[in-house]
Each structure stands twice: as structure tokens, then as C-alpha cells.
Amino acid sequence: MFDHVVFGVSDYAASKAFFLKALEPLGIEVVHERPDGIELSSDGKVSLCLLQTEEKPAHLHLAFVAESRQQVEAFHRAALAAGGKDHGAPGLRPHYHANYYAAFVIDPDGHNIEVVCHRPEA
Template sequence: MFDHVKFGVRDYAASLDFYLKALEPLGVSVVDHGAHGVEMSTDGKSSLCLYQTEETPAHLHLAFMATTREQVDAFYSAALAAGGRDNGAPGLRPRYHANYYAAFVFDPDGHNIEAVCHELEA
């Protein structure tokens, strides 16, 4: 869907821990970790990159593709366990379309992070 998304975070360690735990159910893992931050991916083609900054980041909404509704549920549980704050429990969002099944959490910087499955329930 995208080549890469890169954004700064205020607490690099907390954000790295949050994203690794919250996105693990979606198959996301570290591809590269160095002086310029971390790069995470599911396929090695597109990536999410985080880096430390003292700037106050603008609000961001990231929606990650899930292939099943169970992955959405697992993302939500993992994100809350990793310190995320609830912004919408897993469920259908018919205002978007009939099969839009999603969950929303706020990350440590207050960004709106979503996992969404567009497939029919199995």
C-alpha cells in the first residue's frame, strides 16, 4: 500500500516497545535498527520507521491491514497490553462499508493507530 512511513516519537523506547507488541499479531517485525531509528515491515517492501525527536509530532492516523478479524482483535489486545489507550474496541464500522471491521488505539504520542479487516467473517 505504501513504500514507507517515517515519523518522530518523543519516547523512542516506549514507542518501539508499543509498536513491536501491538503489531506483532499482524506479522510486523524489525527489518533494520540503527542510529537513525527503526524500520519495521511485514513483507520487506513497505515499512514503518520511527525515530527519536524532541519536536511535538502532529497527530497521525495509521491504519494497518489485517487479513482476519481475529488479527484485529489480537492487535487491540496487544496494543492495550503494550500501553496503548482505547479509541474504539474491535467491531464493525458500517458507516465505512458493511465489512469494515476495525479497532483503534492511541499510541504513546497520542497517534490514532488502527487495524482493519475488509473481509467477510470466516
Template sequence: MFDHVVFGVSDYAASKAFFLKALAPIGMAVVSEGALGIELSADGKASLCLFQTQEKPAHLHLAFVAENRQQVQAFHRAALEAGAKDNGAPGLRPNYSGKYYAAFVIGPDGHNIEVVCHEAED
């Protein structure tokens, strides 16, 4: 699968603060930060990398895996507190599968950020 995803953001400080808060419930944290931007990871293997750009970033759909439904709910709350716009409250998405439990928000640059749990309810 992916090793890392890299994309530019229009406001580095705002995006850094947003992603750190919104993705903390699934264990994402800073791995490194420097002149080229910031790298976040939950497992030290796959990472999300952000950098400042003057270009208008294209909208992305980024989906992150949660271990349980509580993490999906915590992500949604944290993302809204960090300034995201709701794009789908936590819940089952039976049109995807019987166990697809996800929440969606729109982040600072208009990206659709999702956290999904593929496990049955605890």
C-alpha cells in the same frame, strides 16, 4: 501505494516497545535498526520507520491491514497490554462499509493506530 511511512517519536524506547508488541499480531517485525531509527515491516515491501525527535510530533492516523478479524482482535489486546488507550474496540464499522472490521487505539505520542480487516467473517 506507500513504500514507507517515517515519523518522529518523543520517546524512542517506549514507542519501539509499543509498536513491536501492538503490531506483532499482523506480522510486523524489525527489518533494521540503527542511528536513524527503526524500520518495521510485515512483508519486506512496505515499512513503518520511527526515529527520536525533540519536536512535538503531530498526531497521525495510521491504519494497518489485517488478514482476518482475529488479527484485529489480537492487535487491540496487544496494544492495550502495551499501554495504549482504547479508541474503539474491535467491531464492524457499517458507516464505512458492511465488511469494515477495525479496532483503534491511541499510542504513546497520541497517534490513532488502527488495524482493519476488509474481509467477511470467517
């Protein structure tokens, strides 16, 4: 839905490590890196950019699409292993719709990171 999203992080090294490990199950990898920032993508087009900043950014909610419920679960495990804090274990959220299967974690800067699969269970 978007071309790219850029947001500031207070500890670039910690955020880089967190996002690389947490989003690895989704096939997201480094597209470009410079000393104070990184661009991540799974398709080489749409990207997520993290930049070191001293500003206090408002909390952000980022939701990534998963192709399967297993990817949602793998993201949750990887994100917790990378130092994320649980903010909603993998599971159905039927108040959104019948097949909304998602997991939520809080990243090193307090941002709410979600991975969601909209498909029925295989």
C-alpha cells in the same frame, strides 16, 4: 499503498516497545534498527519507520491491514497490553462499508493506530 512511512516519536524506547508488541499479531517485525530509529515491515518492502525527535509532531492516523477479524482483535489486546489507550474496540464500522471491521488505539505519542479487516466474517 505506500513505500514507507516515517514519523517522529518523543520517547523512542516506549514507542519501539509499543509498536513491536501491538503489531506482532500482524507479522510485523524489525527490518533495520539504529540507535535513534527502527524500520518495521511484514513483507520486507513496505515499511514503517520510527525516529526519535524533539519536535512536536502533529497527531497521525495509521491504519494497518489485517487478514482476519481475529488479527484485529489480537492487535487490540496486544496494543492495550503494550500501554496503548483504547480508542475504539474491535467491531464493525458499517458507516464505512458493511465489512469494515476495525480496532483503534492511541500510542504513546497520541497517534491514532488502527487495524482494519475488509473481509466478511469467515
